[in-house]
Amino acid sequence: MTAFRSLALAMLKGFYRDRATLFFTFVFPLMFLVVFGLLFRDAGAEKITVGAVGEGPVITALRETGVLELERHDSMDEAVRLVRDGDLPAAIEQRGEALTFRFAASDQTQAGTIRGIVDGVVNQLNLADTNQAPRYTVDTSNVEDSSLKPIQYITPGVMSWGVAVTSVFGAALTLVNWRKKQVLRRIRLAPVRATTVLTSRVVVTIGVAMVQALIFLGIGALPVFGLQLVGTWVLAVPVFLLGVLAFFAIGMLVGALCRTEEAASGAANIVVLPMAFLSGTFFPIDQSPAWMQAVSNVFPLRHMNDGIMDFLVRGRDASALLVPCLVLTAFVVVVGAISAKVFQWEDS
Amino acid sequence: MFSHVINAGNGAAVVVEDIRKAYGDLNAVDGVSLSVSEGEFFGILGPNGAGKTTTLEIIEGLREPDSGTVRLLGESPWPRNSALLPRIGVQLQASSFFEKLTAREQLETFASLYGVGAARAAEMLDLVGLADKADTREDKLSGGQRQRLSIACALVHDPDVLFLDEPTAALDPQARRNLWDVLRAIQERGKTILYTTHYLDEAEILCDRVAIMDRGRILAMDRPAALVRGLDAPTQVRLERGSFPRPDAEALPGADQVSEDEQSLTISTRRPADVLSALADRGALDGLQVRTATLEDVFLDLTGREYRA
Numbered sequence: 001m002t003a004f005r006s007l008a009l010a011m012l013k014g015f016y017r018d019r020a021t022l023f024f025t026f027v028f029p030l031m032f033l034v035v036f037g038l039l040f041r042d043a044g045a046e047k048i049t050v051g052a053v054g055e056g057p058v059i060t061a062l063r064e065t066g067v068l069e070l071e072r073h074d075s076m077d078e079a080v081r082l083v084r085d086g087d088l089p090a091a092i093e094q095r096g097e098a099l100t101f102r103f104a105a106s107d108q109t110q111a112g113t114i115r116g117i118v119d120g121v122v123n124q125l126n127l128a129d130t131n132q133a134p135r136y137t138v139d140t141s142n143v144e145d146s147s148l149k150p151i152q153y154i155t156p157g158v159m160s161w162g163v164a165v166t167s168v169f170g171a172a173l174t175l176v177n178w179r180k181k182q183v184l185r186r187i188r189l190a191p192v193r194a195t196t197v198l199t200s201r202v203v204v205t206i207g208v209a210m211v212q213a214l215i216f217l218g219i220g221a222l223p224v225f226g227l228q229l230v231g232t233w234v235l236a237v238p239v240f241l242l243g244v245l246a247f248f249a250i251g252m253l254v255g256a257l258c259r260t261e262e263a264a265s266g267a268a269n270i271v272v273l274p275m276a277f278l279s280g281t282f283f284p285i286d287q288s289p290a291w292m293q294a295v296s297n298v299f300p301l302r303h304m305n306d307g308i309m310d311f312l313v314r315g316r317d318a319s320a321l322l323v324p325c326l327v328l329t330a331f332v333v334v335v336g337a338i339s340a341k342v343f344q345w346e347d348s
Numbered sequence: 349m350f351s352h353v354i355n356a357g358n359g360a361a362v363v364v365e366d367i368r369k370a371y372g373d374l375n376a377v378d379g380v381s382l383s384v385s386e387g388e389f390f391g392i393l394g395p396n397g398a399g400k401t402t403t404l405e406i407i408e409g410l411r412e413p414d415s416g417t418v419r420l421l422g423e424s425p426w427p428r429n430s431a432l433l434p435r436i437g438v439q440l441q442a443s444s445f446f447e448k449l450t451a452r453e454q455l456e457t458f459a460s461l462y463g464v465g466a467a468r469a470a471e472m473l474d475l476v477g478l479a480d481k482a483d484t485r486e487d488k489l490s491g492g493q494r495q496r497l498s499i500a501c502a503l504v505h506d507p508d509v510l511f512l513d514e515p516t517a518a519l520d521p522q523a524r525r526n527l528w529d530v531l532r533a534i535q536e537r538g539k540t541i542l543y544t545t546h547y548l549d550e551a552e553i554l555c556d557r558v559a560i561m562d563r564g565r566i567l568a569m570d571r572p573a574a575l576v577r578g579l580d581a582p583t584q585v586r587l588e589r590g591s592f593p594r595p596d597a598e599a600l601p602g603a604d605q606v607s608e609d610e611q612s613l614t615i616s617t618r619r620p621a622d623v624l625s626a627l628a629d630r631g632a633l634d635g636l637q638v639r640t641a642t643l644e645d646v647f648l649d650l651t652g653r654e655y656r657a
Contacts, residue, residue, distance in 0.1 A: 001456070001460045001466070002460065002463075003460050003461045003463070005460070006456065006457045006460035006461070007457070007460075007461075009457075010446045010449060010453070010457045013446075013448055013449055013453065014446060014447040014448045014449070017448040018447075018448060177447060181443075181444050181445065181447075182440050182444035183444045183445070183446060185410065185440060185444065186438070186440060186444040186458075186501075187461065188410075188428070189408065189409075189410070189433060189436075189438045190433060190434075190458070190461035190462055190505075191430045191433040191434055191461070191462065192461050
C-alpha cells in the first residue's frame with residue numbers, strides 16, 4: 001500500500017471509529033435539517049380559516065379558491081361571537097343574494113387579505129352574471145421554480161454548514177492531535193513528503209463531505225420533505241468542492257495556530273458559528289437586514305451557500321458559477337498560504 | 349568533502365564531534381563528542397535534564413546543532429536527509445501512534461510510509477511479543493505493551509540504526525525485563541542501538557558502552573565494567589548486626605574499614621576473596637550480602653553528588 005493510501009486510511013479509521021465525530025458529522029446537522037424541514041413544511045401553504053354560514057354561489061366559489069378554509073357554523077351570531085373572541089379572523093353569511101361579512105380589525109393585514117379575496121370573488125360572480133367578456137386580463141404565475149418549497153432553501157443551507165463544520169474540525173483536529181502526539185514528527189522521520197500527508201487529508205475531507213451531501217440530499221428528497229433537484233444542479237458540484245477546500249484551509253490554519261484539541265475546537269466554533277448564523281444557513285439571507293447581507297459577503301459560507309442554492313434551487317445557468325468560484329478559490333489560496341506559513345511540525 | 353574519508357570503512361555508525369545546542373541561557377548540549385560502532389549497543393545515561401534527548405535528536409536529524417558535526421552512517425542527518433531516513437528507526441519519547449488504530453494497523457501504516465509490505469507487521473508483532481494483541485487498539489494496551497509496539501514501529505522498515513529514547517521509563521519491573529529481552533533480540537539481529545535511560549543499573553546490564561551525561565556534557569564514556577573498575581572502589585561485605593563481633597571483623601585479613609548502623613555491620617575490603625573465605629571458615633555466611641561498585645558510584649565520583657534519576 002502506498003504511503004498516501006495508508007495515511008488516508010488511517011485518518012478515515014480515526015474518523016469513523018469515533019462516535020462523537022460521527023454524531024457531529026452526520027446526525028447533528030441532520031437534526032437541523034429534519035427540524036427545520038418539518039417546521040417549515042407547510043409554511044406559505046397555510047390556509048386562513050373563515051367562519052361560513054348558509055350556502056350559495058359565493059360560498060362555493062370562496063371554497064374553490066383554495067386559499068380559504070371555510071368553517072361551517074349554524075348561525076351567524078355564533079360565528080360572529082367566535083370572531084369577536086379572536087378565534088376566527090372573519091365570518092361570512094350568504095342568504096340568497098344577501099351577503100354579510102364581519103371581520104376582526106385587530107389583525108389588519110389578515111382582515112385586508114380576506115376582504116380582498118371575498119370582494120374579488122363577489123366581483124367576479126357579478127361580472128359573470130352580466131355575460132360580458134372581461135376587458136382586462138392578468139397573467140399570473142410565481143417566479144421561482146414551480147417546485148419551490150422551504151426544504152429547497154433549508155437543504156443547501158444545512159448541507160453547506162454541516163460540510164463546513166466537518167471540514168474545519170477534521171483538518172484542525174487531525175493536525176493538532178498528530179502534532180501533540182508527535183505523529184507528525186514520526187512521519188517526518190520517514191521518507192514521506194509533506195504534500196503526501198496534506199493531500200491524503202484533503203482526499204479524506206472531500207470524501208466525508210460527499211457522503212454528508214449524499215445523506216442530506218437523500219433525506220431531503222424523502223416524500224415527507226419533498227426536495228427536488230432542478231436541471232442545473234450538476235453545476236453546484238464545483239462550488240461544493242471549492243467550499244470544502246476553503247473550509248479545509250481554514251481548518252489547517254486553526255490547527256496550525258492551536259496547540260490542544262480543546263483550543264482548536266473552540267477556535268473552529270468561533271470561526272464557523274457566526275458564519276452559519278449570518279450566511280443564510282438556517283433562514284434565507286434575503287430576509288435579513290441589509291447590513292447583515294453586506295457583512296455576510298466576506299464569509300466563504302455565504303458564497304458556498306448562495307452558489308449551491310443558485311443551481312440546486314434556482315436553476316441558474318453556468319454564468320452564476322463565476323462569483324462563488326472566484327471568492328472560494330481566493331479563500332483557498334490566501335488562507336492556505338497563511339497556514340503553510342505558520343505551520344509547525346512540532347510544538348517548539 | 350572529508351566525510352567519506354573520515355568514515356570510510358571504519359565501521360562507525362555514528363560519529364559526533366563537539367556538538368552544542370543552547371536554548372536561551374541553557375546549554376542543553378555543551379560540546380558532546382562520541383562515536384558508535386556498527387552493531388554496538390550504546391547507552392547515553394544521566395539524570396533528567398542532562399541533555400540526553402537533545403543529543404539524540406540532533407543525531408537523528410530532528411534538530412540542528414548550533415555548532416559541531418554529526419555523521420550518521422557516513423551522511424549528515426541535517427537538513428532532513430531523505431536518503432538516510434529509511435536506514436534509521438526512531439522511537440520517540442512520547443508514544444506517537446495514530447488514533448483509534450489497532451496494533452497491527454499502526455505497524456502496517458508505519459510500514460507503508462517506508463514502502464514496506466504488511467507481512468513485516470506480523471513479524472514485528474512476534475518479535476516484541478504482541479502477536480496476541482494484534483487486533484487491540486493502541487489505547488487499550490498496557491504501558492509496557494505500548495512501548496514494545498512503539499519499538500516495533502521503529503523497526504518495521506528494518507533500519508540499520510535504532511534510536512530509543514527512554515524506552516523503559518515508567519514501566520513496572522516485569523515489563524522492563526520483558527523489554528530487555530526484546531532489546532537483546534534486536535541487537536542479535538546486528539542492529540546498532542543508541543538509547544537513553546536514566547536507569548543506570550539497566551544500562552550496566554544492556555549496554556556495550558555507555559556515556560554518562562550531566563548538564564550537557566559527557567563526563568565519562570566506556571564499557572560499564574571498565575568504568576566501575578576504573579573507580580577502584582572497595583567491595584562492601586554486609587552482615588546482620590550482632591551476628592559477628594566488631595573487633596573480630598576488624599581483625600579479619602583484608603578488612604580495610606568496618607562500620608555499623610542499626611541493621612548491619614559493613615566491612616570495606618579490596619581483597620573480598622580473603623574476607624569471604626575467612627568468614628566462611630567462621631561459619632558466618634548467613635544473611636551475608638556483597639555489594640560491589642555500580643555506575644551510580646561512578647556518577648557520584650564524577651559529579652560529587654548522589655545519583656537521582
